Amino acid sequence: MHPSEVLFQGKRQPASIPVCDHYAGSEKLMRKSIALQQELGPVFDITLDCEDGASAGNEEAHARLIAALVASEENAHGRIGARVHDCTHPSFEQDVSIICEQAQRLAYIVLPKVECLADVVQAASVVNRFAGAAGRSDLPLHVLIETHGALADVRAIAALPQVECLSFGIMDFVSAHYGAIPGNAMRSPGQFTHPLVTRAKLEIAAACHAYGKVPSHNVTTEIKDTAVVAGDAQRASSEFGYTRMWSIHPGQIKPILKSLAPRSSEINDATAILNEAKNAHWGPIQYNGKLHDRASYRYYWTILQRAKLSGLPMPEAAAGLL
Numbered sequence: 001m002h003p004s005e006v007l008f009q010g011k012r013q014p015a016s017i018p019v020c021d022h023y024a025g026s027e028k029l030m031r032k033s034i035a036l037q038q039e040l041g042p043v044f045d046i047t048l049d050c051e052d053g054a055s056a057g058n059e060e061a062h063a064r065l066i067a068a069l070v071a072s073e074e075n076a077h078g079r080i081g082a083r084v085h086d087c088t089h090p091s092f093e094q095d096v097s098i099i100c101e102q103a104q105r106l107a108y109i110v111l112p113k114v115e116c117l118a119d120v121v122q123a124a125s126v127v128n129r130f131a132g133a134a135g136r137s138d139l140p141l142h143v144l145i146e147t148h149g150a151l152a153d154v155r156a157i158a159a160l161p162q163v164e165c166l167s168f169g170i171m172d173f174v175s176a177h178y179g180a181i182p183g184n185a186m187r188s189p190g191q192f193t194h195p196l197v198t199r200a201k202l203e204i205a206a207a208c209h210a211y212g213k214v215p216s217h218n219v220t221t222e223i224k225d226t227a228v229v230a231g232d233a234q235r236a237s238s239e240f241g242y243t244r245m246w247s248i249h250p251g252q253i254k255p256i257l258k259s260l261a262p263r264s265s266e267i268n269d270a271t272a273i274l275n276e277a278k279n280a281h282w283g284p285i286q287y288n289g290k291l292h293d294r295a296s297y298r299y300y301w302t303i304l305q306r307a308k309l310s311g312l313p314m315p316e317a318a319a320g321l322l
Contacts, residue, residue, distance in 0.1 A: 003274065003321050006282050007298045012212035014243075014302060015164050018079065018309050019260040020044035021142075021216055022247040025053025027065060034074045036250055042077035043311040044253050047142075049083045050095045051112050059091040063098040070102040081142065083110035087123040096130050103136035108164060110142045113172065115149040117156045124162055140164035142216070145204050146172035158207035165244065168204050170197065170218035187221055188228060192235050205241040216244040223248070226255045233259035243306070261310035262303045270300035270307075271318045278321070 004013060022044050024033040033046045048069060054062035066082050069075065084095035099106065111123050120143055131139040141162050145151055146169025158166055170191060174181045177196065185194040192198065201217075208215040217236035222228040229252045236242040237260055245260060247253045262270075269287075276285045277297050284293040292300075304318055314322075 003278065003282075003297075003301060007294055007301055014209075014212050014305075015214045016305050016309060017165065017214055017244065018042065018044050019244050019306065020247050020253055020256040021047055021165075021167070021244060022250070022253055023047045023049055023083070023219075025049040030066075030069055031074075032250065034069065034080070036253070037079065038074065038076055040253075041311050042079045043257060043309070044079075044247070045107060046080045047083050047110055048080060050091070050099075051083050051085050054085075054091075059085070060094060060098070063091075063095045067099050067102050070099065070105050075105055078105060079107050081106060081108035081110060083112060086113035087111065087119050087126075088113075092123075093126055096126050100127065100130035100136075100139070101134055103131040103134040103139055106131075106136075106139060108140040108142050110144065110167070112144040112169070113146060114143060114157075115147050117153040117160075119150075120157050120160060120163070124160070128162075138162075142167060144169045145200070146170075147176060151200055151203060154203055155207045155210065158211040158213050163213060165214040165216050166204050166208050167216040167246065168201055168218045173197070173200060188232055188235075191218070191232075192239065198240075201236075201240050201242075209241060214244050215242045216246060217242040219246045219248050220252065221248075223251065226251060230255040230259045257310055260306075261312055262307045264312075266303050267307045267312065267318075268315060270303040271315045271321065273297070273300050274304070274321050275317055 022033055024030045024046060030048050037046055048066040050063055070080050082099045085091045109127050114120050124141060127139060142165040143157055143163055144167050145154055157163060171186050174186050181194060181196055184190040185197050205215040220229045220232045233245050233256045236245060245256050247256055273287050273292055274297060276287060284291060304322055308322055
């Protein structure tokens with residue numbers, strides 16, 4: 001049996017998608033991002049953006065551009081998704097109908113500004129209608145949690161089988177408090193210390209981990225100083241349990257990848273522990289004087305999965321474990 005079958009035994013396994021989600025809105029930035037993905041490999045996702053990318057009156061042409069890029073040979077790894085307009089916007093169904101013509105090549109659809117569980121369910125029905133017509137019945141949904149209502153329903157949204165990832169939209173969330181949260185809570189260090197913001201981050205992460213979904217951390221608005229980006233990614237991971245993060249500039253991608261990827265020492269320990277466990281038929285073992293059993297084996301198996309998704313060099317001994 002494969003290690004994943006032994007360790008999870010029919011339970012939902014955590015979704016496995018790249019740790020960086022790069023947003024691009026203009027045609028120039030979309031093509032630049034796709035070229036970078038071809039260079040680095042499928043170690044980050046690209047979200048082509050209708051919501052903030054399309055100028056007023058140009059929504060249909062923008063959606064058709066996104067559909068063409070998804071369908072093109074440039075989408076070599078199949079890791080390009082699209083953010084559509086929110087479900088109350090006049091262009092929402094048009095976006096979905098055009099982009100889902102390429103559903104077979106589309107990695108996911110991002111739903112912004114949902115107000116409640118019912119919005120997600122209704123939007124999913126529209127996505128499924130058009131994706132189904134294109135022969136795709138399992139198109140993943142990524143949902144932006146950026147309103148009071150969405151946060152109130154976050155566990156129910158995470159529980160939906162089609163939802164793969166929840167992202168925190170910090171700027172809209174802070175703005176929705178109409179000045180009760182200061183503007184510096186949209187960036188570091190305030191975003192990691194203001195109680196209302198940290199509460200939202202923790203509730204999103206907890207809901208995701210309860211249902212095997214991926215929590216995606218909000219943007220870092222600092223573009224030039226990559227140390228700030230790396231620091232945000234590291235804190236999001238180590239203090240708040242986020243396993244994925246947005247990028248809004250190509251220069252942010254590599255710092256995010258490095259910060260969210262497992263360290264080489266963790267990879268080596270995971271490989272050694274899991275191989276000893278495999279030799280012991282997944283019973284308890286001792287490693288460096290410490291007891292390990294299936295609970296810790298699941299943790300170390302996810303370390304190897306994250307390393308693989310990040311494109312890190314893997315020990316030869318890990319080959320039979322993935």
